[in-house]
Amino acid sequence: MCGIIAITTRKKTNVSKMITSGLKRLEYRGYDSVGIATINEGQIQIMKDAGTIDQVTRKYPFETLQGSTGIGHTRWATHGPPTKINAHPHADCSNSLMVVHNGIIDNYLSLRKELKKQGHIFTSETDTEVLAHLIEEEFKSEEGPDAVIRAFKKALAKIEGTYAITLIHTADPTKIFLARKDSPLVIGVQDDTKFAASDIPAFLEYTKNAIVLKNGEVATLTPEAVYIEKNGFRVQPKPFIVSWTAESAQKSGYPHFMLKEIHEQPIALQNTLSVNINAIEEATKQIFEADKIILLAAGTSYHAALTGYYQFQRLLSKKPIYPIIASEYDTYQQLVDENTCILAVSQSGETLDVMKGLTSARKAGAKIISIANVIDSSIPRLSKVSLYTKAGPEIGVAATKTHTTQVALLARLALQLEYSLEGWLEKEFSSIISNFSAEVPSIARAVITQNELKSKQLAAHISNQNHSYFLARGRNLPIAMEGALKLKEISYIHAEAFPAGESKHGPIAIVEPNFPVFVISPKDETGKKMLSNSEEMKARGGYIVSITHKDQEVVKRSDQSFLIPESSSHLVTPISYVIPLQMISYYAAVHRGFDPDKPKNLAKTVTVE
Ligand code: AGP
Numbered sequence: 001m002c003g004i005i006a007i008t009t010r011k012k013t014n015v016s017k018m019i020t021s022g023l024k025r026l027e028y029r030g031y032d033s034v035g036i037a038t039i040n041e042g043q044i045q046i047m048k049d050a051g052t053i054d055q056v057t058r059k060y061p062f063e064t065l066q067g068s069t070g071i072g073h074t075r076w077a078t079h080g081p082p083t084k085i086n087a088h089p090h091a092d093c094s095n096s097l098m099v100v101h102n103g104i105i106d107n108y109l110s111l112r113k114e115l116k117k118q119g120h121i122f123t124s125e126t127d128t129e130v131l132a133h134l135i136e137e138e139f140k141s142e143e144g145p146d147a148v149i150r151a152f153k154k155a156l157a158k159i160e161g162t163y164a165i166t167l168i169h170t171a172d173p174t175k176i177f178l179a180r181k182d183s184p185l186v187i188g189v190q191d192d193t194k195f196a197a198s199d200i201p202a203f204l205e206y207t208k209n210a211i212v213l214k215n216g217e218v219a220t221l222t223p224e225a226v227y228i229e230k231n232g233f234r235v236q237p238k239p240f241i242v243s244w245t246a247e248s249a250q251k252s253g254y255p256h257f258m259l260k261e262i263h264e265q266p267i268a269l270q271n272t273l274s275v276n277i278n279a280i281e282e283a284t285k286q287i288f289e290a291d292k293i294i295l296l297a298a299g300t301s302y303h304a305a306l307t308g309y310y311q312f313q314r315l316l317s318k319k320p321i322y323p324i325i326a327s328e329y330d331t332y333q334q335l336v337d338e339n340t341c342i343l344a345v346s347q348s349g350e351t352l353d354v355m356k357g358l359t360s361a362r363k364a365g366a367k368i369i370s371i372a373n374v375i376d377s378s379i380p381r382l383s384k385v386s387l388y389t390k391a392g393p394e395i396g397v398a399a400t401k402t403h404t405t406q407v408a409l410l411a412r413l414a415l416q417l418e419y420s421l422e423g424w425l426e427k428e429f430s431s432i433i434s435n436f437s438a439e440v441p442s443i444a445r446a447v448i449t450q451n452e453l454k455s456k457q458l459a460a461h462i463s464n465q466n467h468s469y470f471l472a473r474g475r476n477l478p479i480a481m482e483g484a485l486k487l488k489e490i491s492y493i494h495a496e497a498f499p500a501g502e503s504k505h506g507p508i509a510i511v512e513p514n515f516p517v518f519v520i521s522p523k524d525e526t527g528k529k530m531l532s533n534s535e536e537m538k539a540r541g542g543y544i545v546s547i548t549h550k551d552q553e554v555v556k557r558s559d560q561s562f563l564i565p566e567s568s569s570h571l572v573t574p575i576s577y578v579i580p581l582q583m584i585s586y587y588a589a590v591h592r593g594f595d596p597d598k599p600k601n602l603a604k605t606v607t608v609e
Contacts, residue, residue, distance in 0.1 A: 002102040003029035003074040005202045006166035006176045009193035010223040016065035019072040022202035023053050028395045028604045029198055030076025033087035037098040038067030039173040044095055048087040069174055071166050073100035076603040090129040092136035093121055097169040101128040102198055103162035103183040148172045149220055166196050178219040182378055183607060184350055187211040187226055194221035200242050201393050208242040212376040244392055258396035258596045262582050265401045266445040271390035272405040273437040283369045283385045284416045290341030292320040297345040298353050300399040303482040305345040307574045308410035310475035315417050329357030338365030347402035348605040349377025358382045371409050373402045396597045397604045398490050400582045404575045408440055411571035439567055443576045446565050451580045458560055459587030462516045470497035471533055472520035479520045479574055483581030490596045491588035500533035513541030522573045523549040523566060547577050
């Protein structure tokens, strides 16, 4: 969950400016400390401290660092608190090399002990610093032009854990050395400049030519060339052109990435529903061939997966389907065998909780389908079938467009299953798909247009509250759960979602005047009971906010109503009904004076267990 970047160039320029700009675009990956190091005339220079990039660069003029080779890092602490000494980059004893790292070195304590015995002096509490001294130790017994890469590989062989590493060394001052295992690392290519970063937006303003470094690969970058190897054998790089523009990772005029990404949902949904049909058909085949299905995800992606569960359960009534929170996988692993199909949902494609479950499931012979937003990320690379949302980069830590596009892709998969089960005519099915693919973006657009102002007004009204409830029934529950997570994770108003029928079994006890109660009440079989649950809450003074269709009775009995255009399919509801909750959460955070893009204690990608 850290952001790393490295650049080497022949240009007559200091890389420090490009590194600083790249770090800004990686800040969503972690922002509790930041640092930069460059090599200039054979000497390493470094600046680093705890704090966000803006805070640290106000104290240290990163862009004054000279040199045409350098590395940078923005951190989300895992080992050692966010302090100056724990900030990356980390050096060896003689300040001849610098490393930055994203991931976790599981065996760092034993390595540290061994290295201390060999006389190495440690200054930080981090696992990463072990890397620097390990490379230094291995370098002692190497000489010649490839001494650094050989020392690097020998050090890597002793590391257990996950990593994306970039290394610079005064012995080879124009080169950058990279290695990747389970944490993302992408190479950016220009004729006379090479980039390496955790994520594409870091170098997108400079080049759209990219290469994904794969697990187990080690690379050497010079300003002119990219050399990749794996297990001692040369690997042919597979460059691709990034479809995202640098601007698309900018805020495009919105005050925050999150609001931009909420507004991008119609186009993101449209792009996602122009899905690769072969992958959908292959996924359908895997689902039919399996004797049980497990949906595996975390956080907001779990709420999308739970929506998929309700959709698949309706179609595959005879097939056991388990929606599992990824960190709870071990409880269910005895279910998994070669006849199990795992559908993993993860926008980053890097969530370690999901990765751990999938690694175990693969060992048991399970077939894996994944839904991710980042091409070729770690989870799709573990999958037999990879489906991709086409939401574009999501920089805000709170997932919005990646969530609704996940729901849309799961709905598209459900339609494909239904087509096979119901034996629809080809012609009939293609019109269902084209109607669905047209209706979803247009309803999303209408919901945003019709409800944004009211969302802002309601957010102001509830902004002085500290608690709230989100109620729904049946297949609408994931909407309530996602609404509650959004509100609490960015506005810090505590929010709890539960089945509306549970209210009288306890939760109603704390409802008092003005207590916000969000009621998810689409036009379906849950409507009547939702109205009575809403009345129970109102009788105790609850402030009833209904997310509903044009139902006069519901509107009359609510303090506030958000009217959602009706759709031809219940598959659209989890998309159209969650959007007002996203907007309410965003405006509540802003009204309460918080930055919705950088919620405290959270990072965009969680690569710790
Ligand atoms: C997003 O709003 C949440 N902060 C978080 O729960 C997220 O959904 C979760 O960490 C899963 O991330 P993934 O989709 O990248 O796997």
